[in-house]
Amino acid sequence: METVKTLNALGIGRNDRVAVVLPNGPELASAFLAISSGATFAPLNPAYRANEFDFYLSDLGAKALIVQPETDTPAIAVARHHSIPVIELSPAVEHLAGTFSLWGKEQLLPSHGGFAQEEDIALLLYTSGTTSRPKMVPLTHSNLVTSAGNIAATLQLTEKDRCLNVMPLFHIHGLVGAILSSVMAGASVVCPPGFDAEKFFAWLDEFQPTWYTAVPTIHQAVLSCAAAHREMLRRRPLRFIRSSSAALPLRVMHQLEELFGTPVIEAYGMTEASHQIASNPLPPGTRKARCVGLPAGIELAVVDNDGNTIRSGQTGEIVIRGATITAGYTNDTKDNEEGFRHGWFRTGDQGYLDADGYLFITGRFKEIINRGGEKISPHEVDEVIMDHPAVAQAATFAVPHSALGEEIAAAIVLRQNATVTDKEILEFAAQNLAAFKVPRKVFIVDEIPVGPSGKVQRIDLAKRFGLTNSSQQTEGTRAKFVPPRTPLEKKIVKIWAQLFGLALIGVHDNFFDLGGHSLLAMSLIAQIEKNF
Structure with missing residues (x-):
């Protein structure tokens, strides 16, 4: 309540976009909950450089920038260049973790002050932008609360649980998968200043969490430092481990389960869905290897190129719809036209459903x-x-x-x-x-x-x-494709085509440039000896 009153006094109200550049930790977690109660929370990666802050602050149309006092971040200079007010967030170190105060120049009261409403925009995040210009994803309070409730139900969270959050809080995984799902269940969260493989086990020992959630690269880093901590892990057992945001290698899953003696739950999520889309269930439910589980609170289908639903076992594009899905990208008509079809959101992921309704992801179309x-x-x-x-x-x-x-x-x-x-x-x-x-x-x-x-x-x-x-x-490869002309060339090209799994091979193609190697060369020789 105090944070919303302070924001209103600083001229910031509902749906006003507030850029936040803070280090990971309890203050950022509580700032997410408090600021989004009366404005739109837009966290940015503190590691961005000046040109990146210039893009994001301009693209957001930020009403204010929130930073900690005496922070050495180029975001402050960029904000001032764009006449964006800078608000300082000061941790109250003498009080409970996550307690803070805000200071800035008072402005005219906003016409839309007070607490946010269900369909107000609570959170603005950018997609990763690895394949195109980053897209701005608006998520409402309704989107977030529904998703957090779905996650809490999937993981059977209660007030007795405690999450160790090692994910960055400018990403949907940490904000909703760890923080908001725990709050929905009345549970607690430990918020260290980012992931540190060497300190991870000390945090487990000190704070005694019941679970943690992370991406596969973090799980792999945990395994790399695990040998010296087996005794402590026996004293501090976890109820489960969750993995999301990227495919979890099967070997990593097995190693985690052997090390911690607890089930690893693989889930599937994305920013546009307010995080969780599907998840494997906890025991005694059935978990399937190399699988992201069952739809979790939303509708999910697999469709062909024309948008028609296809049978189980057939591979196609994964599409979703439901109360957690964003209404559309901000100021991006082209991506909205491409991203939504017949009321479904197109995830861009390829996969299939098995006969039991479990989802298997085979890749991302842009990465195939x-x-x-x-x-x-x-x-x-x-x-x-x-x-x-x-x-x-x-x-x-x-x-x-x-x-x-x-x-x-x-x-x-x-x-x-x-x-x-x-x-x-x-x-x-x-x-x-x-x-x-x-x-x-x-x-x-x-x-x-x-x-x-x-x-x-x-x-x-x-x-x-x-x-x-x-x-x-392809040094030395064909400048021009030349098809086989004689019966002998056609016979040899047919053998190459079968070995390489390619339909189109010319007489000037190079064995090694096509992916040939020593074992394939042995197979080639054997086929030639067999056929000639």
Whole structure:
């Protein structure tokens, strides 16, 4: 109540957009709850640079910027350049965690003051923007409360639960998946200043949470530091672990369950749905591997290219509708026309429903690799590579190729003290994947780049490794496609086409540029010996 009165005195009322640049912690969590009660909360990543703040503050049309006193952030200078008032949020260190006060210059009272209404915009977030310009997603109080209630019901949260939030609070996963779902259940939340793998186990010991939720990259970091903490984990058991926002590798799931002795619940969510869309149930409900579970409080369907619902087991686009879905992107007519069809929101994700109604995600359409007409899910290749005992993390991605359109590459991080060569990884993949799915290149790296929310940035990996120029990928390949002309050429091309899983192969194509490797060469020789 006090925060809403203060905001009104500062000229800020319902649906006024307030940009918030604060470090992760209890003050940011309570600021989300308090500010959204009387205005629109728009958190921004504190790590942004001046040009990024310039874009977001301008695009938001922010009525004010909230920062902590003596904060060294370029957001302040940018706000002043745009004549946006700066409000200081001061933590009340002598009071309970999360208590704060606001200070700024008083303005004329807004005409729309007081507490927010059900359909007012509570939260404005931007999509990650890995494949296009970031889109502004408005979510109402009704959207958020419904989603938080769905999550609390799925996880069977009660006032006895305590969540350890390690997700950033400028992202829907942390704000709704951890904070708001706990508040809805009358439970408590621990809000450390961001994820720290070394401190994670000390937080478990000190605060004794009953669960935590994170992205797979954080789960993998937890596993990398787990060996020295097994005794403590026996003393501080968790009720469950939740994973969302990206596909959880099966090996990571099994390792977490073995380490913590508790079920791992994989869920599926996105910003436009106020987070949760589907989730595996807690025991004794059935959990399925490589699956994101059952629809959780909303309607879900899988459709073909024309928007027609398809049968279970068939792969298509995942579409959703219900009370948690945003009404549409702000000031973005084109994306709204493309994103909504026949009352359904198009997620852009590809998947299928099994006979029991469980959802399996096979990839994201914009990340699917089109290698000479064959469609490859990078998640499938990730899973296979991660089965190698030396591999801790893997991210498969597309690189341009002048002959095939796109070729496959993978970046991997090795497990501690493990050694392996890129050739050995390629041979392992070739033993477990169809030839056309085997990466042509493997990069062994110290870490795989992720975005602010912890998602792997597949779209940027080709650029990072200098693989964006297709002419560089196909040195010596055909300048012009030449089809087979003689019976002998046609017979040989047919063998190549079967081996590579490609429909179109010319007589000047290069074996290695098409993805050939030593194991495939052996198969090629065997086929030639058999046919000639």
